[in-house]
Amino acid sequence: MTTDTLVMPADTAPSHARSPRVRQLLVDSGYALLSFPLGIAGFVLAVTGIALGVGTLVIWVGVAVLAVTLLAARGLAGIERAQLPAVLGRPLPRPAYLRPEGGRVRRMLTPLRDPQSWLDVLHAVLRFPLAVLAFSVTVAFWALALGGLTYGLWDWALPQGDNEDLFELLGFEGGSLLRITGYTLIGLLGALVLPFAVRAVAVLQASLGRVLLTSRAATQAEIGRLSRGRDAAVAAEAVALRRLERDIHDGPQQHLVRLGMDLSRAQRQLDRDPAAARTTLAEAGVLAREALEELRALSRGIAPPVLADRGLAAALAALAARSPVPVELAVDLPEERLAPVTENTAYFVVSEALANVAKHSGAGVCRVEVARAGDALRVVVEDDGVGGAQPVPGHGLAGLADRLRAVDGVLTVESPRGGPTRTTAELPWG
Numbered sequence: 001m002t003t004d005t006l007v008m009p010a011d012t013a014p015s016h017a018r019s020p021r022v023r024q025l026l027v028d029s030g031y032a033l034l035s036f037p038l039g040i041a042g043f044v045l046a047v048t049g050i051a052l053g054v055g056t057l058v059i060w061v062g063v064a065v066l067a068v069t070l071l072a073a074r075g076l077a078g079i080e081r082a083q084l085p086a087v088l089g090r091p092l093p094r095p096a097y098l099r100p101e102g103g104r105v106r107r108m109l110t111p112l113r114d115p116q117s118w119l120d121v122l123h124a125v126l127r128f129p130l131a132v133l134a135f136s137v138t139v140a141f142w143a144l145a146l147g148g149l150t151y152g153l154w155d156w157a158l159p160q161g162d163n164e165d166l167f168e169l170l171g172f173e174g175g176s177l178l179r180i181t182g183y184t185l186i187g188l189l190g191a192l193v194l195p196f197a198v199r200a201v202a203v204l205q206a207s208l209g210r211v212l213l214t215s216r217a218a219t220q221a222e223i224g225r226l227s228r229g230r231d232a233a234v235a236a237e238a239v240a241l242r243r244l245e246r247d248i249h250d251g252p253q254q255h256l257v258r259l260g261m262d263l264s265r266a267q268r269q270l271d272r273d274p275a276a277a278r279t280t281l282a283e284a285g286v287l288a289r290e291a292l293e294e295l296r297a298l299s300r301g302i303a304p305p306v307l308a309d310r311g312l313a314a315a316l317a318a319l320a321a322r323s324p325v326p327v328e329l330a331v332d333l334p335e336e337r338l339a340p341v342t343e344n345t346a347y348f349v350v351s352e353a354l355a356n357v358a359k360h361s362g363a364g365v366c367r368v369e370v371a372r373a374g375d376a377l378r379v380v381v382e383d384d385g386v387g388g389a390q391p392v393p394g395h396g397l398a399g400l401a402d403r404l405r406a407v408d409g410v411l412t413v414e415s416p417r418g419g420p421t422r423t424t425a426e427l428p429w430g
Contacts, residue, residue: 025195027086028202029142032134034083035205039131042076042124045069050121063108070111070121077120080127080209087206095217116216123212130208134201141194148187152180259287312343316350316370323354325366325383332371342427345407346370346379349425352400353381361385361421372429379425387419400425 049069056062074097085091098114100107111117262284269277307315313331320327337343350368357366363385370379389397390413401411408428415421 021195025198028195028198029138031083031087031202031206032131032138032198035080035127035131036135038076038079039124039128042073043128045072045076046121046124049073063112067108067111070114070117073120073124074111074117076124077213080123081213084206084209084214087202088210092210092214093217095214119212119216123209126208126212127205130201130205134205137201138198141190141197144190145187145194148183148185148190151183151187155180155183256287259284262287307343307347308340311337312346312370315343315347316368319347319351319354320368323366324358325354325361325363327354328365328367330367330369330371334372338377338429341407342377342429345403345409345427346377346425348403349379349400349411349423350381352397353423356389356397357381357383357385357421360389361387361419363419363421373426375429376426377429379427380422382420382422385419385421386417387415387421388417389413389415389421389423397423 046069049065049072053062053066053069056065081092081094095116097116098110100110262280266277266280266284269280306318311333313333316329316331320329338346350370354366354368357363361383363383366381366383368379368381370377372378397411397413403409404411404425404427410426412424413421414424
């Protein structure tokens, strides 16, 4: 097997490598420079507004002053949130503020009841010293780098008279050549340090914004995700229970009712017609076996003891052996056991998929692959049937999707008309 290697020209590769750094430097510098006037405005607004509002609360004017202050701080916080993703290099959630409802007084009090509004004001106060620091460092290092690197272009314009430059104060004698060389080297050093210095103060200021302006929204989003996961789990369990109840009612229950009737009839026939009683008992035996077979089939939707005792690979092997459609099983798992919730979910995925293959696909063969894919466990069930499978609400595939969603998993179904059908489930490995 041969591998082609692409070699970039020496003068091309560095430019591609440097462009993201230059872009980030410009983003950080723009952020630091813009933060200075916004920081001053926010600090003055917050301190003045809060002080005036608290001081006039006794005459109720302070309530309106505080509400206006909070709304203005919210606007400045919105500008800050818009800049944070570019500085920190990742998207950040936006909080959901309380919506004004009710009468005029209640609507005016809405900002005062919103915790995020008070965090916006706190950010405006705490941001000010960091904005001053970021602005000062950014301007100083840009001036040092640009001034030093271009010093040779404007040294001639400076008055040389009795004024002593830095190197003369340090005791060096070298005239304009030493001065230009020295300041150029200082500018070069400043240019090398510039990206790191500007990046440090930009990240410091942006981290404060992330904590105060987006952390609460991130917590709310996580709570919402967990709540949706619990709802999906409850829905999937309810669907599974209804289906099990329906299957038991339509299958084993009918056989058991008929079995009870046959046994009662055989008991009445024992004295007056023993031959008929034997025939009835034989029919009852057939019904008992049929009911047992149906109960065994239904139990495949419940985690078997072999899964808890011997693990996922053994349980899938037993599941494949019972399938009416021939199954090619390929399992590549480590020796250590997976988390119980992962094993149970993977087992149910394969069980439901094989049941769908047997009932609806008309397939001649089915292949099941289970292996690790990065930080996920990937389960693939593919058959050569007629295709057309869809995750219809209330049916098996939709229930599987809900079950996977409850454990942060994803279900993908590819089933064009005419086949084949490929069902892929990915679950978190941990």
